Amino acid sequence: MTGRVLVARMDNVGDVLLAGPCVRAVAAHAESVTLLAGPRGRAGAELLPGVDRVLTWCAPWIDPEPPAVTAPDIDAFVEELRGLELERALILTSFHQSPLPLALVLRMAGVGWIGAISEDYPGSLLDLRHRVTGDPPEAERALSLATAAGFRLPPGDDGRLAVRGPLPDVGHLTGAPGYIVVHPAASVPARQLSPARSAAVVAALASAGYRVVVTGAAADRPITGLVAGGHAVDLGGATTLTELAAVLRDASVVVAPNTGPAHLAAAVGTPVVSLFAPVVPAARWAPYGVPVAVLGDQDAACRDSRARECPIAGHPCLESISPDDVVLAVKELSAGGCTGLQTGGVS
Known part of the structure; x- marks a missing residue:
């Protein structure tokens, strides 16, 4: 069993929901899972099975209306991450987004192992530089990162999207x-x-x-x-x-x-x-x-x-x-x- 793991998906609700199978695979083998989401995706993160905590931060390199990059904001975020005492992190991104800025921030926060899908040379920022061939569905692409990191879906989990229940009567x-x-x-x-x-x-x-x-x-x-x-x-x-x-x-x-x-x-x-x-x-x-x-x-x-x-x-x-x-x-x-x-x- 792995300790505390962070999974990051920092754009919109739909993107976060597509990360669900990956999150469940991690949750099956981790002490706890923190989902790092942007403000546009937080509500989706709160619906995902397997998430123990949702952390929200607006990434200036991902949000379509990005905030300014300031040292106090980055410093405060690094300290918040450090307080989580994370053992591992998986960074999920779309093919046109780079995981490396967040990987740098996570390294500054003391995270010892980081995995991501990355076309760019990561230097010492990533421990797992995962490659995906072809153009698979986004849910399968994200799940493949978890699998490469040693996190597999538990028996009986079909890998489809899911939300927490029960849902209300409407x-x-x-x-x-x-x-x-x-x-x-x-x-x-x-x-x-x-x-x-x-x-x-x-x-x-x-x-x-x-x-x-x-x-x-x-x-x-x-x-x-x-x-x-x-x-x-x-x-x-x-x-x-x-x-x-x-x-x-x-x-x-x-x-x-x-x-x-x-x-x-x-x-x-x-x-x-x-x-x-x-x-x-x-x-x-x-x-x-x-x-x-x-x-x-x-x-x-x-x-x-x-x-x-x-x-x-x-x-x-x-x-x-x-x-x-x-x-x-x-x-x-x-x-x-x-x-x-x-x-x-x-x-």
Whole structure:
């Protein structure tokens, strides 16, 4: 049994949820696990099984609105880490992020063993420089680091995403289970349909006889109100992340772009119609471990650009998705007709 281990994943909620299998593998062999998250991902960290403590710090090299780098802030963070008396640390990053700044901070805090996936030469900053070939799903990529470090999932753990239970009863918000959730917003504009197109999707689902619930954060209320219209229940800003997990759990299917709630739906076992802009690869970032139908032109000109704003006039990779194709995908997933990653649905 290893002593105290830190696992770091310092970006958004969805990224943190995808780290879940890695965290559980570490927890099966460690005295305790601290999850180091950024402020945008903390709520997801608090939902992960196997986490004993959540530590929050905003990394200036990862956050999209980074704070200034100051010596007092770094010094205070180093002292906080030192007080945890960590034996090991695993640093999880996306392929375009470097683990080395955090590795340096952890060395300054006295952490004796550090592992990470790194393309850059780490010098003495890493004890394990793990390499990943190909483009596996992000959850498997993170889990491979834990495995390389000697932490394996325990028997009976299937490696899918998961959240802590029990989740609350949300029937007073949604009515009886069996509805369709449409989550229209994403943190990156290039990854979401226009509100008008999302509203057309909701109207088509309602016309097809489905009961629809629209979800979103408090900041999304103008969008969710427009998208719900007179056809759906609007829960924009009405739920905590734990309550949202329960709303998604009780849905038959979730319709969402590439955003944290799509991964949260996967973590509670609900099939997802993924309205996926190819600015990042669906093979890596589509919802993991549940039946998924990926809609959107995955060969569009914006492919692999990591663009935050769509670089193509009219946002054709997503705006060309027909609401009827969404209805068909929902019907197939509701009937168990899709068993894995499916693409298409562009008219």
